[in-house]
Structure formats: C-alpha cells, structure tokens
Amino acid sequence: MKKKLLLFALTAGFFSIANAQTALNFDGTNDYIQTTSQGVLGTSNRTFEAWVYVSPTASASNLCISDYGVNASGSRNTFLVTGTRALSFVSGGTNGNISSNANDITPGVWTHVAFVLDSGTGYLYIDGLQVGTGNLSGVNTPTGNEMIKIGNRVTGSNIYFNGSIADFRVWNVARTQIEIQNDMDAQYCSLPTGLVDYYKLNEGAANVDNSIITSINDIVGTTDTGTLNGFTLTGTASNYVTGPNLALNGIDNGATNNNGILTATQTGATYQWVDCDNGNAIISGENAQTFSPTANGNYAVNVTLNGCTVVSNCIQVTTLSSSSFDFDNKITIYPNPVTSIFNLNLEETYESVSVKVINSLGQVVVTQSYSNTNQVLQEIDFGSGVYFVEITTNTGEKAVKRIIKQ
Secondary structure, eight states, rough: OOSSSSSSSOOOOHHHGGOEEEEEEEEESSSSEEEEEOOBBBBBOOEEEEEEOOOTTOOOOOOEEEEESSSSSSBBBBEEEESSOOOOEESSTTTTTEOOOOHHHTTTOOEEEEEETTEEEEEEETTEEEEEEEEEEEEEBOOOSSEEEEEOOOTTOOOOOEEEEEEEESSOOOOOOOHHHHTTTTESSSOTTEEEEOOOSSSTTTOOOOOOOOOOOOOSSSSSOEEESSOSSSSSSSSEEEEOOOHHHEEEOEEEETTTEESSSSSSEEEEEEGGGGEEEEEOOOOOSSOOOOOOEEEEEEEETTTEEEEEOOEEEESOOOOOOOOHHHHHHSSSSBEEEEEEEEEEEEEEEEEEEETTTEEEEEEEEEEEEEEEEEEOOSSEEEEEEEEEEEESSEEEEEEEOO
C-alpha cells in the first residue's frame, strides 16, 4: 500500500483555471472602479497600459479607460477611446491632448493600448505600434485629488467605458516601444521595476454569479485596492467575462529530482505537490518547495506567485529519499483506530517535532509542537472519519500517517 497521502477532491485542472485571463465588462451606464492609488504625480514620466474590448453596440461617444487627478488644465490623466474610435490622452488645456487617427480602435476585438509620458512628450501605442505623439509639457498632476478611476472620468464629466478591460497597469517610468511589445501579451508573475499598480481584473469567473466580489486587487501591493461600482456581476454583461489570451511571464515551472527529493525551481512562491498517477490529485500537507515522496511514481508541483499558477512537468521517481523512507518506517502510531488520544513513537529523540492533523478535505485541524522527545501523545477531539497525521522534525524529516477516528 502506498504510504503517501492523497486527496482526490481537487485536481490540477483546478489550478489551471488561475491561468485563464478574465476581464471586467463595463455596461457604459454606471460601471466603474474607484481605486485607492494616487497614480504618478507632478511632471514625472509615466506609462498606462491595458487590454480593451470596445462593445460593437457602444454609441459614438467617448469611452474612458482610466483617469485620475483633477478636472483642470494639465492636471488630469484621461486615457480614453474617442467617439471616432481613436486612442487619446487628455490632460486639459494648451498642449494637453494627443490622439491617434479615427477608427484606429476596432470594436469587437481585444486590443492592447498604451500611453507613455517621456520628459514632456506623449506617445500612444495600439498593439505595440506607435499611433500618435505630441507635446505634453503642460502635464503636472497635483497631489490630493481624485485617485485612479477605471472606466470613468474624474469629477466634472461622466464618460463611462462600454466594453471590457483587462490587465490594467500603471508605471512610474516611460516604457519604450520594445518593452511594450515584449510584455503586452503576457501577465506578470514576477513584478518588474517601475510597475506601481497592476490590476489584472480576474478576481471572478466568466459569466457566472460573482456578486460576492466587491473589490479588485492590486498585484503590486495590498494598499491600492479598487471598489466596484455599478456592476451587476451576474450574466454576460456588467460582470466578469472571458478576457484576452495572455501567457504567463516570469514564473519558473521547473522542478528537479535529487535522489528522491523533489524541488520546485521557483523561489518565494507557494507550492502544492500533486500525484500525476492519480489524476493529478493533490498530496495533502505537501506545500513546501521540496517534497520527498514515500512511494515511487510520477509527481508534479503547482507553483503560485503573484496571482499566477503554473504546473511543472511530471517527474518520475524510482529511487526514494533514504531519509524520508527511513523516517517513515521508524514511526509507529497507536491505537489505530483511535477514540480520542493516539501515541506517536518516533524511535529516537528530536530537538523539535511538529505534528499536524489534517482532515479528509485537506484542512489542518490541529497544529502542535513538541520539544526534546521521542514520543508524542496527541488528542484528536473531532468527529469520526479518516484523518492524516503529518510529522516534521527539526532535521527536516517528514512523514504522513493515516488514522481512523472512531
């Protein structure tokens, strides 16, 4: 019998959902997002990027992608699609506006758009191609005014977006055309220097009831959140919808096998090891960067970083880690079945021992630490059923035992 712990309720297919890009659909009437980000201020260089899908039924009016600042000359940052379907940036006043040509934005098609302010000169890009430039030396965004809005203008005029927006980014640097082209088709998993706000707009699932969601996340940090306003969050409009097909950029899905010890290559992430031979079932409690299987087979790891989740290739294990195998064989657990208290005999004394009890849903119901012991008495005061006991020592040895609670 295999000595590894498997839970079949979740498969790797669950994790792959995180890779699918969703977007937010704006109804053009009252939908917008109010963030807590002040944006880039003063005359500093900046870049805005987003994927937009203009509704084919949108009226011939201006559609605001984002805005912040104040409705005064040189003081706002209105990034929009015009009524003639040009891409435009408006700061207001003399030398405060630039636009592309009419009909540069095609309704009904996902399009990448970008605005760059570089030392007083503005540039517009559509799908990585420069479509407009001009003098924006008058841009000077003051502090203490309206935070970034997505899908509507700052106070003074409502210009609601009609369509969908995904992967909205704000930078405090002037991105080059090459940089825009290289990264526009991918979501960031490792955050680049200069990225100050990153709203993926993928908190919900497409075309289902997402009414429980009231805010969006800024992947760069936890402080600059966004509140959803006006969205119904059900059905196929004013809700999360299918977004553009974007790859993942900057996350390593590699894993290595060193004499039966598996290690995910990506550092600083969260991990979930799965059993490829059992439909990619998750292996409960195996959430570290390294994993020592207690049975030969094929294993993979789901790696999550900054909202991105990727899965490694399956790795064949034919030689077990001697430490994992020996430690597992040392441990005895009794009585089993157990009524209320079970005994763990570790055979030798360890400086510290961590014991977790995990239920059949993969939930940790007990976490306890012990010092300088070779024997543990552990209470299990829960309902009857199957539980799993994970034992980890200060020397890095780990084993999992199955028990039955009467």
